[in-house]
Amino acid sequence: MTYDTLNLLFQFLDSFAFIVLATVGLAVIFGMMGIINLAHGEFILVGAYGTTLSYGAGLPLVAAMGVGVLVTTVFGLVLERTVIRRLYHRPLDSMVATWGLSLLSIQLARIVFGNTLSQVGTPLGSISYGPFSYSAYRVALAGIAVAVLGGLYWLFMYTEFGTQARATMEDEPTARSMGVDTDRIYLGTFGLGSALAGLTGALYAPTITMTPELGASFLVEAFVTVVVGGSSVLVGTSLAGGFLGVVNATFTNLAGTFIGQVAMLLAAILAIRLLPEGITGLLDSWREKRAEGEQ
Amino acid sequence: MNLASLRALFDGPNTRGTSDRFWMAFGLAVFVLLCYPLVASTYAVANAALFLLYAILGLSLCVIWGYCGILSFGQVAFFGVGGYVFGIVGINLADGIGAALGLLAGVGVATLFAFVLGYFMFYGGVRDVYVTIMTLVVALVVHTFMGQTAGSEWAIGEAALGGFDGMTNIPNLAIGGFELIDTAFYYVVLLALLGTYLGLRALVNSDFGRAMVAVREDEERTELLGYDTKRIKLFVFTLGGALAGLSGVLYASWGNYMNPAVFGITFAALPVVWVSVGGRDSLLGAIGATYAIEWFSQQLSITGSEYALVVVGGLLLVTILWLPAGVAPAVADWLSEKQSSPAARGHEEVAD
Numbered sequence: 001m002t003y004d005t006l007n008l009l010f011q012f013l014d015s016f017a018f019i020v021l022a023t024v025g026l027a028v029i030f031g032m033m034g035i036i037n038l039a040h041g042e043f044i045l046v047g048a049y050g051t052t053l054s055y056g057a058g059l060p061l062v063a064a065m066g067v068g069v070l071v072t073t074v075f076g077l078v079l080e081r082t083v084i085r086r087l088y089h090r091p092l093d094s095m096v097a098t099w100g101l102s103l104l105s106i107q108l109a110r111i112v113f114g115n116t117l118s119q120v121g122t123p124l125g126s127i128s129y130g131p132f133s134y135s136a137y138r139v140a141l142a143g144i145a146v147a148v149l150g151g152l153y154w155l156f157m158y159t160e161f162g163t164q165a166r167a168t169m170e171d172e173p174t175a176r177s178m179g180v181d182t183d184r185i186y187l188g189t190f191g192l193g194s195a196l197a198g199l200t201g202a203l204y205a206p207t208i209t210m211t212p213e214l215g216a217s218f219l220v221e222a223f224v225t226v227v228v229g230g231s232s233v234l235v236g237t238s239l240a241g242g243f244l245g246v247v248n249a250t251f252t253n254l255a256g257t258f259i260g261q262v263a264m265l266l267a268a269i270l271a272i273r274l275l276p277e278g279i280t281g282l283l284d285s286w287r288e289k290r291a292e293g294e295q
Numbered sequence: 296m297n298l299a300s301l302r303a304l305f306d307g308p309n310t311r312g313t314s315d316r317f318w319m320a321f322g323l324a325v326f327v328l329l330c331y332p333l334v335a336s337t338y339a340v341a342n343a344a345l346f347l348l349y350a351i352l353g354l355s356l357c358v359i360w361g362y363c364g365i366l367s368f369g370q371v372a373f374f375g376v377g378g379y380v381f382g383i384v385g386i387n388l389a390d391g392i393g394a395a396l397g398l399l400a401g402v403g404v405a406t407l408f409a410f411v412l413g414y415f416m417f418y419g420g421v422r423d424v425y426v427t428i429m430t431l432v433v434a435l436v437v438h439t440f441m442g443q444t445a446g447s448e449w450a451i452g453e454a455a456l457g458g459f460d461g462m463t464n465i466p467n468l469a470i471g472g473f474e475l476i477d478t479a480f481y482y483v484v485l486l487a488l489l490g491t492y493l494g495l496r497a498l499v500n501s502d503f504g505r506a507m508v509a510v511r512e513d514e515e516r517t518e519l520l521g522y523d524t525k526r527i528k529l530f531v532f533t534l535g536g537a538l539a540g541l542s543g544v545l546y547a548s549w550g551n552y553m554n555p556a557v558f559g560i561t562f563a564a565l566p567v568v569w570v571s572v573g574g575r576d577s578l579l580g581a582i583g584a585t586y587a588i589e590w591f592s593q594q595l596s597i598t599g600s601e602y603a604l605v606v607v608g609g610l611l612l613v614t615i616l617w618l619p620a621g622v623a624p625a626v627a628d629w630l631s632e633k634q635s636s637p638a639a640r641g642h643e644e645v646a647d
Contacts, residue, residue, distance in 0.1 A: 036424055041560075086616055091424050092366050093615050096571055099368075099564050100611030106561065107604035216560045220435050223428045258440050265436055269429070273419040 010134050011253050013142040015260075016245035020145040021204070022218040023225040023237050024152070025197030030226055031233035032169050032189045034091055035084065038098040040222060041215020042105040043194055047072040047201025049113065052210055055120050061206075064120075068202035069195055076194020080187055088186070102215075109212040117210035141203060148196070149238050155192075156234065165189055220261055221248075224268045230280030243267070305493060307500030309362065309508055311577060311627045328485055332478045341549075342593065344481040346586045347488050348545040353569040353585040354491055354578060355538035361575035362499050363531040364511030369412075369430030370539045370566045372437050375557040377405035377540030378547035379441075379456070382465040385547075387452040394469040394548070401544040402537055409536020410529070417525045417532070422514075431563065438558035461554025468548040475548070484545055488582070491538060495578055498534075507531055561604065568611045573621050580623025 026040045037043070051068030055061055083101065087094035124136040156162035167175040168185045176182045200218065208214055225244055229236030247267045252260030275282050306313040312321065332340045352374050359365045381401035385393045412433060416426055445458025456462055468475045468483065475483050498504050509517040510524050518524045547553050556562055565588075573584030588610070592603040618625060 036428065083612065083616065092427065093619060095366075095368075095424065095427060096567055097612050097615040099567060100608045100615065103561060103564050103568075103608030104605050104612070105608075107601065107608065111601050111605070213560075216435065219560070220432055220439070223432050227425055227428055256443075258436075258443055261436050261439055265432060268432075269415055269419060269421075272421050272425065273415075 008249060008253055010139070012245055012249040014138050015248040015252070016241055017138070017142040017145040018204075019221045019225050019245055019248065020149065020237060020241040021141065021200045022222045023229070023241065024148060024233075025193045025195075025200060026222045027226055027229060027233045027237045028152070028196060029190060029193035031236070032165060032193075033088065033186060035087065035094045036091065036098075036226075037193070038095050039079075039102040039105060040197055041217075041219050042102050042109075043072055043076060043197035043215075044201040044204075044218055045105065045109060045212065045215040046075050047198030048205040048208070048210065048214060049109065049117065049201075050198070051202040051205040052117050052120055053113075055205075056118065061120065061123060065199075065202035065205075068205065069198040072198025072201065073191055073195040076197075077187065077191045079194075080190040084190060085186065106212045106215070113212070115211060119210060120206040122206045135207075137206065144203065145241075148199070149234060153234055161185075161188060221264070224264050228268050228271045230275075232280035232283065235283060236280045243271075305496045305500065307504070309499040309504055309576075310496055311624070312579065325489065329482075332481055337477050340478060340481050342590075344484045345546075345549055346589045347481075347484045348542055348549060349565075349569075349589055350488055350582040350585040351491050351545070352539050352542035352566050353573070353581040354488075354495060355535040355542065356566040356570045357573075357575065357578055357581040358495050358499070358538075359531050359535040360570060361577070361581075362504065362511060363507045363528060364514070365528060365532060366427045367430040367532070367535065368427050368563055368567065369432075369434040370535065371557055371563045372430070372434040373405040373409050373536040373539035374543035374546065375434075375437065375441075375553065375555075376408050377401040377543030378465075378553045378557065379462065379543075380404045381544040381547045382462045382553055383451050383454040385466040386454040386462075386464060394466050397466075398468060398544050401547070402540045405540020405543065406533055406537040409539075410533045413529045413532035413536075417528045431560075434558050434563050435560065438555050438560075441555035441558060457554075459555055461552055463552055465547045465551045465553065467551065468545070480549070487541065487545065491541075492578055492582065499578075503527075564611075565607075568607055571611055571621060572614050574623035574625075575621055577621065577623035577627070580621055580626075584622065 022044075025043060026037060029035055029037050029040075047068040049068075050071035051061075051064045054067040055064035059067065079101070083097060084094070087097055122135060122137050124140060127134045127136050127139065156166060164175065164180045165185050165188070167178070167180055168182045172182055175185075208217065221244075225237060225240045228244060229240035244264050244267060247263050248260045251263035302318070312318070331343060335343070352370060355373075356367060356370045359367055378401065380403075381394075381397040384397035384400045387393065388396060412430070415421075416429055421429060441456065442459050444456035445460065447455070449456045449458070454462060468480065473479075499507065506517065506522050506527055509520075509522065510527050514524050543557075546557075569585040569588055570581050572588065573580030573582070575581075588607060592607060595603040595606070614621065
């Protein structure tokens, strides 16, 4: 009985980490810039391949992960300068264009690296409890997911970049007229989102099969979470991640991966029905009510 | 009904080619397509049939995105469901009647699927980019589902779903015991495409079509004018699902085979590529682009090149960046400029 509860808890940690890490890069770019990056999966792919290849070349795992993040960041910055910047304020077109990018990247990865890469083994061994055992690395991922959210909170709330970025998101013309270099903020934000996607690829490289389509396995979770979370990057993503993590863990535990995904999808449809602006909208109206109450 | 009033049914402000010259070129193109099997090999005719049936899938996206402003990334979900249901019914009722019932069932289930999904989305207040994401997520979830149906418990009657290996031995489409293969199948596809094209032309130029375009242009204003925009969107989305389902049924009958790749992200992108490149508000542009892009991809694959998807992805990117309206409107503008008479606008960009 207690072992079952413990198992469910680990399942939740696993789902939560996966959902948050799969989403966070996409959420930063969507929340700040209003762009849905359909090539998000391929940013993760770049991170994972960068990590696996540099590990194969003899780097220690942590350094290899650093390389994965770096390569993805550069990839993102180059794309922002060449493609993405032309598509600001055209949300549907930006989705279509990034999808073209996605097709192109998947196939180029296949041509250059073939259908698989040799794998990095999962580090850190496992935790055993009663009849179950659990990969310690996956527990560490949950810790990292929380740390990433904390780091973003600090970045957006307590640094100059964060303040300027929030101002740009709120009202771009005003921010620009107040002296914020909004062009640089957009570039930085897109780079940050890319780096986070790269981090996700680097972190999951030891646990998933290295194929050119690996990015697609993150998309369902990432898109559903962005839809449920709404445009507020931090609060939206962490609350939606927690909520969907519970839903996903419970149903995956009961009936397998597919039912877990369907449950998430249904939860998302239900959530949009009840909260058209996502969790962000719920929080906003709650804040307004509280502000009215204080007056 | 005389010819002029018949033409009035298909001509209107929402389609480009309306001149005499256009209809003459259109008639010529249809004639060429009708004669094609007389001069081409069986293999070439089978390929042409594939491209033409894909064009119906392209049209399904063209009408909902280009004319009603709903960008669906999940048309392949209805395409795949149509094909799989056709297979299930066709395999179980093997003799004669099975394939005909399969056609009805395939299109019917795809239509119902689109209706239910559309109902929850549009009446649930899901809009804009969220609709797009939802439709894609649905396709990806069905992809996951079909991928894990490898075991023997995943069989419906005689028809095994087959997981990633797919469903084999799907029968050919047949009418009254007469199997539609090779040339006969080509003519059925051509007829279905022609019917779809003319039907959609009549639809978008009708009063309802004007309401659809109004929803695309400004949904709130249309609603304030008294139109039930949710019902309009639901109808168009369901129609798109039915057409995609029809295309899927033809596809399953064409290859006698379905697999979960039709729900995957790569195949899901293709209708978006065809319609974006052809011109999202040009029905004929969508048909022409579908045919041209698929023909080109196949030519590349035959030579052993793996670059087809790279080129297709690049083409999409280039189109969105430099020719966002697509090729067909640009061609139509160019032609009308050349003739310097707005009444004589036509676009001779024809399939094949």
